Amino acid sequence: xxxxxxxIINTLAKYDRFVTxxxxxxxxxxxxxxxxxxxNEINQEYGSPxxxxxxxxxxxxxxxxxxxxxxxTHEEANLMVKSPLxxxxxxxxxxxxxxxxxxxxNDIYEKYYVSAELIRQDLVAISKILNKNKLTLKRNGNxxxxxxxxxxxxxxxxxxxxxxxxxxxxxINDFASEFEDLSNYDNQFLTTQIAWIQKSLNTxxxxxxxxNIFSHLYxxxxxxxxxxxxxxxxxxxxxxxxxQLREDNAKFWKISNDVIQNTADYIHRNIPEIESYYLLEYxxxxxxxxxxxxxxxxxxxxxxxxxYYINGFGLxxxxxxxxxxxxxxxxxxxxxxxxxxxxxVIANKLLDDIKSEYYELFSHLKxxxxxxxxxxxxxxxxxDDEIGFLTLYFAKYFEETSLRKKVLVMCASGVxxxxxxxxxxxxxxxDLDLVGMTSKNDYERHYGMYANVDLIVSTIPVxxxxxxxxxxxxxxxxxxxxxxxxxxLNENNINEVK
Amino acid sequence: xxxxLMKLNNIANYDEWLKVTIDSLSLSRELSxxxxxxxxxxxxxxxxxxDEHVIMPHVVYDRLPNSRLIVSQLSEPIHYRATxxxxxxxxxxxxxxxxxxxxxxxxxxxxxxxxxxxxxELSNQQLLKLFS
Numbered sequence: 001x002x003x004x005x006x007x008i009i010n011t012l013a014k015y016d017r018f019v020t021x022x023x024x025x026x027x028x029x030x031x032x033x034x035x036x037x038x039x040n041e042i043n044q045e046y047g048s049p050x051x052x053x054x055x056x057x058x059x060x061x062x063x064x065x066x067x068x069x070x071x072x073t074h075e076e077a078n079l080m081v082k083s084p085l086x087x088x089x090x091x092x093x094x095x096x097x098x099x100x101x102x103x104x105x106n107d108i109y110e111k112y113y114v115s116a117e118l119i120r121q122d123l124v125a126i127s128k129i130l131n132k133n134k135l136t137l138k139r140n141g142n143x144x145x146x147x148x149x150x151x152x153x154x155x156x157x158x159x160x161x162x163x164x165x166x167x168x169x170x171x172i173n174d175f176a177s178e179f180e181d182l183s184n185y186d187n188q189f190l191t192t193q194i195a196w197i198q199k200s201l202n203t204x205x206x207x208x209x210x211x212n213i214f215s216h217l218y219x220x221x222x223x224x225x226x227x228x229x230x231x232x233x234x235x236x237x238x239x240x241x242x243x244q245l246r247e248d249n250a251k252f253w254k255i256s257n258d259v260i261q262n263t264a265d266y267i268h269r270n271i272p273e274i275e276s277y278y279l280l281e282y283x284x285x286x287x288x289x290x291x292x293x294x295x296x297x298x299x300x301x302x303x304x305x306x307x308y309y310i311n312g313f314g315l316x317x318x319x320x321x322x323x324x325x326x327x328x329x330x331x332x333x334x335x336x337x338x339x340x341x342x343x344x345v346i347a348n349k350l351l352d353d354i355k356s357e358y359y360e361l362f363s364h365l366k367x368x369x370x371x372x373x374x375x376x377x378x379x380x381x382x383x384d385d386e387i388g389f390l391t392l393y394f395a396k397y398f399e400e401t402s403l404r405k406k407v408l409v410m411c412a413s414g415v416x417x418x419x420x421x422x423x424x425x426x427x428x429x430x431d432l433d434l435v436g437m438t439s440k441n442d443y444e445r446h447y448g449m450y451a452n453v454d455l456i457v458s459t460i461p462v463x464x465x466x467x468x469x470x471x472x473x474x475x476x477x478x479x480x481x482x483x484x485x486x487x488x489l490n491e492n493n494i495n496e497v498k
Numbered sequence: 499x500x501x502x503l504m505k506l507n508n509i510a511n512y513d514e515w516l517k518v519t520i521d522s523l524s525l526s527r528e529l530s531x532x533x534x535x536x537x538x539x540x541x542x543x544x545x546x547x548x549d550e551h552v553i554m555p556h557v558v559y560d561r562l563p564n565s566r567l568i569v570s571q572l573s574e575p576i577h578y579r580a581t582x583x584x585x586x587x588x589x590x591x592x593x594x595x596x597x598x599x600x601x602x603x604x605x606x607x608x609x610x611x612x613x614x615x616x617x618x619e620l621s622n623q624q625l626l627k628l629f630s
Binding site: 412413415416417419420422423424459460461472474475476 | 540543544545546547548549550554556557558590592599600603604606607
């Protein structure tokens with residue numbers, strides 16, 4: 001069973017009422033399409049529908065049946081569905097949170113019921129992951145501990161959280177619900193800090209920054225409580241880079257200092273000043289930048305990279321729409337540079353949808369990004385999550401420009417379903433150039449009249465007489481029909497310019 | 499063009515619905531058979547479902563004495579292709595190039611009209627108002 005399926009069952013069990021697919025999609029951080037597919041898979045797997053659906057109401061879990069068919073308690077079922085990767089990730093996170101203190105392996109693995117050989121294999125894999133992060137796993141009998149610099153430990157925790165997809169939720173509430181060990185008090189404290197930052201900046205912290213800052217503070221609290229934080233505070237604070245950062249961002253510095261002080265008071269621990277700098281890096285990585293100046297060198301690098309991507313698609317840089325695209329890209333790339341500079345990892349909760357919806361676009365941007373890295377235009381090899389964000393800007397551009405295509409709407413009679421379809425297409429794609437409606441017979445008799453048409457959207461099958469593309473659509477013009485048209489417009493435009 | 503409202507009970511399936519509706523046109527046996535054939539041919543080409551619970555079977559036929567639009571509501575839903583709960587049919591029997599039919603279909607592009615046509619309380623008067 002997939003992780004989404006597991007989450008669907010857990011969420012429905014928790015809510016104990018009908019939950020709409022939109023609600024479920026939002027809570028779990030996947031598309032409604034995935035919800036629909038996963039529910040079918042779950043019901044097939046159980047051999048009988050344990051999740052019932054009702055039109056207009058959504059989904060509800062037949063909990064009695066679920067328990068009976070799974071033949072165990074809900075909690076036990078949870079353990080059953082943990083994949084080796086998820087288990088390893090959980091163990092890794094536990095070890096990292098406790099670093100550099102040693103943890104008894106038997107205590108960690110007690111709940112997984114796995115063999116000694118599997119534990120050995122897990123530890124080998126975990127050790128490799130840690131080595132990649134310049135950390136080491138030390139073993140002494142039944143005790144294991146992670147050793148390395150605090151900053152590297154924190155980075156590895158962040159990577160593990162991103163991999164667990166715990167950060168793939170859009171709201172703080174959903175994010176908080178991902179962590180079983182997050183108490184109500186901690187949750188309330190962290191939420192208050194986010195609210196306080198927003199109030200101080202007089203703005204809303206957008207996704208994914210809200211979740212990132214929440215996660216950063218959550219990790220901070222856990223590190224100070226569970227592990228032993230050793231930081232070379234004095235050396236780093238004296239560092240010119242941090243001094244400059246503090247001077248350039250006085251307002252953000254005050255906020256980050258206050259939040260760290262609040263946190264220190266809350267957990268009754270002394271937190272070194274360097275933590276305020278770490279938080280400051282998160283704050284200035286946020287997208288909104290109206291009240292602080294960005295480094296000019298970053299702006300010019302961002303502009304160069306934006307040009308590179310635009311050239312990579314063969315777009316005309318003098319076109320006003322391309323100019324708007326460039327401006328959007330620059331305002332995204334600037335904070336992206338800042339994030340990458342400070343090794344802040346962000347998760348893109350839409351990544352799966354972006355990959356499936358804009359596959360061509362995503363692949364091309366991935367290729368361009370790798371080339372940009374090789375050509376030293378990008379100092380880092382950027383992650384799929386970051387490429388996903390860039391994809392959205394190009395998708396928007398292509399969606400807007402593709403609306404110049406000439407579209408003919410067709411049905412059998414030319415007065416029935418085509419009229420309704422025409423109105424629905426116009427309502428959903430108001431800028432699309434709809435040249436008219438016709439019957440199939442009329443088109444076949446006078447196809448010369450439609451030589452300039454790029455696309456026929458028809459409620460009945462038709463063989464194109466000119467070079468038009470044909471998309472079959474239902475007269476309802478439902479979501480699938482809209483997506484098909486949208487995908488056609490995107491893909492054809494991308495293919496044309498590449 | 500004449501617009502009529504029909505409320506039907508005990509319709510078992512789509513075929514029966516088509517037959518009952520065509521019978522209400524009081525055409526000759528031959529014309530009725532031709533109209534049924536045309537509707538079936540249209541169905542073979544593609545779905546005429548236009549909303550969640552609404553279908554719009556329609557034909558353009560030059561031997562029809564006049565154009566008709568019949569809004570037919572069922573007391574019990576029937577299956578239509580993959581959909582299990584179709585309750586309303588907007589049947590259009592049009593003569594070629596009939597602008598009144600074209601105007602009526604224009605009214606159907608308004609989603610609120612489609613919603614109103616599914617209301618089981620709909621009266622004949624209200625129906626005419628929707629298409630006026």
